[in-house]
Amino acid sequence: MARSVTPRLDLRRHRMKYSTVFDRQDPAPNLRLRLPNLRLAETFRYWESYREVRATVSRYDPARDMRDHPFPSVVQVQTINACNAACIMCPYGRSPASKLGGRMDDALWDKLVDEIAEHPEAHTFIPMLQNEPFLDQQLLDKVRSFKQRTHGRVKVELVTHGGLLTPDIIEALRFSALDVLSISVDSIRPDVYEKIRVGLKFDRLMANIQRLVEARLDVHIVLRMVRQAANADEVAEFVAFWKARGLQTTVWNVANRSGAVDNFKEVEVLANDTPWYSLVGDSLLGRLLPRCPLPFSTTAILHNGDVLACGFDWLHEVVIGNVRHSTIAEIWNSASMRQFRRQHYEKRAGEIGMCSRCSIWQKTWADKQTIDHKEATQ
Ligand SMILES: C[S@@+](CC[C@H](N)C(=O)[O-])C[C@H]1O[C@@H](n2cnc3c(N)ncnc32)[C@H](O)[C@@H]1O
Numbered sequence: 606m607a608r609s610v611t612p613r614l615d616l617r618r619h620r621m622k623y624s625t626v627f628d629r630q631d632p633a634p635n636l637r638l639r640l641p642n643l644r645l646a647e648t649f650r651y652w653e654s655y656r657e658v659r660a661t662v663s664r665y666d667p668a669r670d671m672r673d674h675p676f677p678s679v680v681q682v683q684t685i686n687a688c689n690a691a692c693i694m695c696p697y698g699r700s701p702a703s704k705l706g707g708r709m710d711d712a713l714w715d716k717l718v719d720e721i722a723e724h725p726e727a728h729t730f731i732p733m734l735q736n737e738p739f740l741d742q743q744l745l746d747k748v749r750s751f752k753q754r755t756h757g758r759v760k761v762e763l764v765t766h767g768g769l770l771t772p773d774i775i776e777a778l779r780f781s782a783l784d785v786l787s788i789s790v791d792s793i794r795p796d797v798y799e800k801i802r803v804g805l806k807f808d809r810l811m812a813n814i815q816r817l818v819e820a821r822l823d824v825h826i827v828l829r830m831v832r833q834a835a836n837a838d839e840v841a842e843f844v845a846f847w848k849a850r851g852l853q854t855t856v857w858n859v860a861n862r863s864g865a866v867d868n869f870k871e872v873e874v875l876a877n878d879t880p881w882y883s884l885v886g887d888s889l890l891g892r893l894l895p896r897c898p899l900p901f902s903t904t905a906i907l908h909n910g911d912v913l914a915c916g917f918d919w920l921h922e923v924v925i926g927n928v929r930h931s932t933i934a935e936i937w938n939s940a941s942m943r944q945f946r947r948q949h950y951e952k953r954a955g956e957i958g959m960c961s962r963c964s965i966w967q968k969t970w971a972d973k974q975t976i977d978h979k980e981a982t983q
């Protein structure tokens with residue numbers, strides 16, 4: 606019998622309770638044949654999005670505001686306000702709003718989809734915001750009808766903790782036309798995983814990923830790690846583990862989500878433990894993008910229709926409007942949103958409470974306090 610083309614997951618080391626696709630000796634799905642092409646396409650798409658957002662951010666002129674981009678490129682929507690985990694670095698459960706729960710009603714969902722379908726400027730749709738999206742049992746029906754309504758033009762991405770990827774959900778994924786599924790894994794060490802992802806089980810997640818891989822769906826899968834104190838020494842191991850199995854990874858630094866992570870001091874990675882490539886990355890981001898790109902690219906809509914100026918605002922401090930009474934386009938071009946962008950443009954984001962507390966802004970843009978007129982007139 607031919608040996609597996611993917612390296613085996615060492616069961617003894619990982620103390621797993623069942624065998625996985627990574628463990629078996631029979632041929633495993635040859636992912637490597639398919640994924641490199643997808644990766645190239647994905648990389649190209651990310652590059653294109655970056656070029657677009659850089660152009661918008663760099664050439665921004667407050668007098669014209671978003672006249673050339675009258676609609677957000679990325680729309681994020683919370684269909685349900687719920688999560689069944691309590692990850693140590695996540696504001697969910699710490700923010701007062703998450704305790705209220707709630708679900709977006711169908712009429713509001715349809716209204717949003719109709720409007721996005723009319724706007725060619727929207728290229729990415731993420732029906733996930735400050736929640737676990739698969740707790741919405743109609744989620745994949747919604748994704749499927751969204752793709753139909755927008756004729757496949759808008760890319761749909763989801764981020765999930767992966768604990769709810771049951772066989773039924775995986776089968777439903779096959780027909781959903783979802784483009785990208787990111788699964789938050791954070792660690793390949795069971796004890797570290799369960800320490801970070803409180804309430805979730807490592808064995809279940811690995812079994813779910815196995816099932817997903819075996820299903821060979823036409824969905825681009827990305828495994829995510831949030832680099833933080835508990836797993837900071839594991840990054841290279843994590844990336845190599847999944848790469849050897851033909852799966853793509855992304856690593857993000859833990860952020861304080863506009864100050865909503867009240868234990869940030871415990872979970873952040875200290876400067877001394879930060880590798881050079883991460884420091885270079887932070888500094889490069891500040892050079893590649895003269896200001897935070899989110900106000901110029903993305904809108905974030907909560908289940909009750911409230912629109913946040915920033916999706917990282919877990920305390921819901923800056924609510925720009927509500928899509929029950931207005932359109933997405935009206936809110937995107939409203940006086941409050943223009944004012945928010947102007948403050949970023951004039952390097953006065955430090956005057957906005959949530960931005961001044963945002964660890965991403967602090968690390969990347971806080972020290973660049975004067976307007977670069979050359980860049981503004983490019
Ligand atoms: C808020 S979660 C929502 C989706 C889903 N519940 C999940 O866990 O993937 C979206 C992503 O944010 C990440 N995340 C949570 N807290 C974070 C923090 N403080 N800094 C950076 N990323 C964080 C999660 O790991 C996940 O990859």
Ligand code: SF4
Pocket residue numbers: 688689690691692695696697735736737766
């Ligand atoms: S990271 Fe995701 S799974 Fe974990 S608590 Fe936050 S929303 Fe829930």
